[in-house]
Amino acid sequence: MSLPRTFGDALALARGQVPASEARLLLREASGASAAAIVGFPERALAPDAAARFTAWIARRAAGEPVAYILGEREFYGRRFAVSPDVLIPRPETELLVEQALARIPDGTADVLDLGTGSGAIAITLALEAPQARVTAVDISPAALAVARSNAEQLGGQVRWREGSWFSGVAGERFDLVVSNPPYVASEDPHLLAGDVRFEPRGALASGPEGLDDIRAIAGAAPDALNAGGWLLLEHGYDQGDAARAILISAGFVEVATAQDLAGLDRVSFGRLP
Numbered sequence: 001m002s003l004p005r006t007f008g009d010a011l012a013l014a015r016g017q018v019p020a021s022e023a024r025l026l027l028r029e030a031s032g033a034s035a036a037a038i039v040g041f042p043e044r045a046l047a048p049d050a051a052a053r054f055t056a057w058i059a060r061r062a063a064g065e066p067v068a069y070i071l072g073e074r075e076f077y078g079r080r081f082a083v084s085p086d087v088l089i090p091r092p093e094t095e096l097l098v099e100q101a102l103a104r105i106p107d108g109t110a111d112v113l114d115l116g117t118g119s120g121a122i123a124i125t126l127a128l129e130a131p132q133a134r135v136t137a138v139d140i141s142p143a144a145l146a147v148a149r150s151n152a153e154q155l156g157g158q159v160r161w162r163e164g165s166w167f168s169g170v171a172g173e174r175f176d177l178v179v180s181n182p183p184y185v186a187s188e189d190p191h192l193l194a195g196d197v198r199f200e201p202r203g204a205l206a207s208g209p210e211g212l213d214d215i216r217a218i219a220g221a222a223p224d225a226l227n228a229g230g231w232l233l234l235e236h237g238y239d240q241g242d243a244a245r246a247i248l249i250s251a252g253f254v255e256v257a258t259a260q261d262l263a264g265l266d267r268v269s270f271g272r273l274p
């Protein structure tokens with residue numbers, strides 16, 4: 001197959017295979033050209049190495065691989081996080097969890113725990129946005145923790161990394177704020193087999209028949225890991241707000257409520273330990 005020789009040829013090759021916005025992004029990253037140049041100068045020559053890179057990326061994207069895994073990064077809270085198939089691709093909705101957490105970190109020091117840190121997106125963002133906080137992050141996956149550590153080295157956040165299952169990674173410790181974006185998809189949900197999600201680690205997504213097993217496990221154990229008056233914040237599915245609040249209340253939390261994401265959907269439920 002001959003390689004595209006110009007920006008215009010390249011976008012024509014991608015047409016019908018991947019959405020136009022993704023083709024433009026991949027062409028920008030493959031060529032180093034600006035978005036304006038790609039759209040404004042279709043006749044401009046594309047170097048052969050950039051053309052080969054772009055053509056290979058389009059084939060991978062057309063086969064379903066997420067753009068973030070192809071490029072090896074995704075933006076979260078204004079920073080570029082490296083991602084690999086060992087970690088969930090950070091979602092824009094999770095920025096709400098970060099905002100809710102930042103609103104609860106006082107000016108003085110606070111001990112903050114991120115459970116199921118994946119790429120480290122939440123923990124590193126909290127460490128950078130609230131440098132007065134002492135941030136610890138746990139994941140059960142050593143491969144995910146390796147990605148998170150490397151992101152912290154690149155981005156500069158001070159985080160203590162621990163391997164383990166939920167609070168067992170920090171047994172005997174107490175925190176002022178615990179945040180988590182745990183797996184919350186029902187194990188038999190057909191979405192797990194469709195689209196970009198099928199490339200992501202199953203252990204980062206599925207959580208029992210209703211998708212609530214990990215939310216229950218974390219909320220049930222959190223009172224023993226929080227200081228009095230401490231907060232637990234949990235991200236969940238758009239249709240899990242009622243269930244998450246009920247779980248928090250039965251675990252003994254007060255001031256239980258749910259915050260909505262930019263689409264107006266229930267996304268983060270929280271409660272305070274009396």
Ligand SMILES: C[S@@+](CC[C@H](N)C(=O)[O-])C[C@H]1O[C@@H](n2cnc3c(N)ncnc32)[C@H](O)[C@@H]1O
Pocket residue numbers: 087088089090091094115116117118119120121122138139140141144164165166181182183184203204205
């Ligand atoms: C939905 S992903 C969230 C990743 C990241 N915090 C984010 O928001 O992009 C859930 C993470 O929880 C981790 N995980 C799953 N079960 C766990 C367990 N029992 N203990 C600790 N981490 C767990 C997975 O490895 C995965 O990294």
